[in-house]
Amino acid sequence: MVGKAQAAWDALNERQRLYLTVLYDEDQAVEAERQQDAANGYYDNTPASEWRWVDVVSPGAKLTSVQRRLTVHDVRDEGAGSTLQALQRHGLIEVREEIREGPRGRSKTVSAKLTRAGRAAVRAGTKEAPRRRRGELGQFAWERLVRLWKADPGTVSIWGAMTYDALVGRPNPPLAEGRSGDYRITEAGREHYRTRWARYTELYPDVAAPNPDDAAADPWPTALVKVLQALRRAVERAHQARSAAHRRREEALKDAQAPIRCDETDEHSTEWHVLLIEQARTRVEMAEGHEAQATTTLEVAIRAYVHGVLRAYTASVQDDLFDAALVDAVTTAADSGRRGADIEAPVRCGLPRVDRAMQTAYAEATGTRERRRALPKEMVSDLSRFGGPEPLPREIAGLEDLARTATSYIADGALRRELHPPAAPEATTAAAGSGAEGAGAPRGKVGGAAVHDRQTP
CATH class of the missing domain: 1.10.10 (Arc Repressor Mutant, subunit A)
Structure with missing residues (x-):
């Protein structure tokens, strides 16, 4: 109904x-x-x-x-x-x-x-994540409970009265013990984490919470995080190198365009000034070469970044690769991007807000999006007035925007958890006791095939 x-x-x-x-x-x-x-x-x-x-x-x-x-x-x-x-x-x-x-x-x-x-x-x-029910933790409290779970049996230094109220003061029994800095998860907190973990991963998909029953089932391998971070940092470094080369070029160009000061009383001073002008012109040529090289490096880094991120995005939707296999697939995709491979349209995940944003970003990146009118002046970026380098070609800038859009959805396995939420422990136990066909199978999997179950529990 x-x-x-x-x-x-x-x-x-x-x-x-x-x-x-x-x-x-x-x-x-x-x-x-x-x-x-x-x-x-x-x-x-x-x-x-x-x-x-x-x-x-x-x-x-x-x-x-x-x-x-x-x-x-x-x-x-x-x-x-x-x-x-x-x-x-x-x-x-x-x-x-x-x-x-x-x-x-x-x-x-x-x-x-x-x-x-x-x-x-x-x-x-838009199939937005369900709102929390009475008695469930807010995202702030859940994030801190996750930190305590990860540190168990150690303590975590968390300052502020909000943490005490969320985990010690309000819950009955308290989910943590401690005050004013050092907190440790209690047995009630461990039980709350184990029994509510599946529910909270749907409520707060952006919080990287490890599976309490199987540490290896964490949907976002640490090695993959490092690979994607390395790809993004390569883009950031290339941007910085390009901007630095442009600044050096502007400084040298200003020196090269300075008028030659002639001093008839001191020919050595005039000769020295002419030499400085010639050196400035040489610096301009060198900076232009550096900026062109940095631009090429940036384009290669962006292509590697978008190919790697889109491969991770596809794996999040299809739920077909894990751990080392996923890391290898992302690395291979990034290498193909460096060699100039064409990008493919992002797969559809079934979430309207995600599919709409991804398809729009892909159309912008590939130049296939048709606008009835040009963007108004307020929407057109003009970096030159800020003294920055020339804008990147539309297709390259579009690829970077596509990569950032995909990253915003897959970060820390958020999209994978939303599309393929694991079964709550009590649900699995009940299913196993019933003896029904498929009992004990993780939620989101039927007969080994991934399905998109987004029903609110």
């Missing part, structure tokens, strides 16, 4: 879904920022009914963040009013219009605020 939230999402067209998703992302970004401020001691009593409003259209000023994100998806403002009205009729958002003073005088600003039904519809439609 389809739930109310999923039914609300299914009733929307693609444009309405995109608007709702963008508004949801803006809403969650503001909420996360306020939570971070509160964690740092900066409290604001403004009610949610006020701070959840998001500006959608603000004529006479720069593009709003909502407009910029819609522009990236080739969606313009011509139909913004009708789209917002449709979402309001569905009860997913509220809309308000007000006149504000702007840099170009008074103008009408259109704002929107998601309702509870609107947020639920986005979560259902």
Whole structure:
């Protein structure tokens, strides 16, 4: 049976879904920022009914963040009013219009605020990770419990009252023992970790939590992390070398263009100045060569990076390689990228938000994405005005963006855990006791084949 939230999402067209998703992302970004401020001691009593409003259209000023994100998806403002009205009729958002003073005088600003039904519809439609239930740890507490589990039987120095409240003060019985710095996991904490691990990996896929039953089943090998980090650092070093060569070229060019100072009373001074000018011109030629070489090195590093990351992304989706085999496959893919191999389209994982972002990044990288209009000036990068080197060719810059997009989803095995969550220990035990066919098989695997089970437990 389809739930109310999923039914609300299914009733929307693609444009309405995109608007709702963008508004949801803006809403969650503001909420996360306020939570971070509160964690740092900066409290604001403004009610949610006020701070959840998001500006959608603000004529006479720069593009709003909502407009910029819609522009990236080739969606313009011509139909913004009708789209917002449709979402309001569905009860997913509220809309308000007000006149504000702007840099170009008074103008009408259109704002929107998601309702509870609107947020639920986005979560259902994009298969976002489920929200935690009563009695379950928040991500902050889970991250610290993971640190204590990894350090067991040792202690971990964690400062701050929030850790004490999350693991010692509030839970009954306490999940940790200690205070003001040194904490150790308790037996209740170990039991909580073992029995809730599968649930928390779905709630917080970005937290690298080792499997309590099988240390070798950690979905992201340490050796793979090192390989991907090395590929990324190679790109960063090449960027730095290219920028340094460009700076040296600019400095030498400035010296070479200085006028020759002639001193009729001191011919040696004039001769010395001419020599400095000639040396500056030589430095310009040398720096230009260094910048060209650094650019070539950067392009090779980016190709290796994107091929390696995409191979790890494919393995995360297909769940077909582990440990040494996965590391070897990523290394081989990176080597093929250095030799100039073409990239293949990313495989689809079944999660709309991930597939949409990956396919868009791939289309940008390969130049196959067709835009109805050119990007507005606010969206066009102009590095030259900041004194930096010339922008990379579109295809190379697109490859780097594709690699970063894929990395954001697979880091620490997050995507693998989300697509192939392991079975909770109690579920496995119950299945084994029933004697049913396939009992004891890990969740997400049927007959040795990977399946994408994303049902909320």
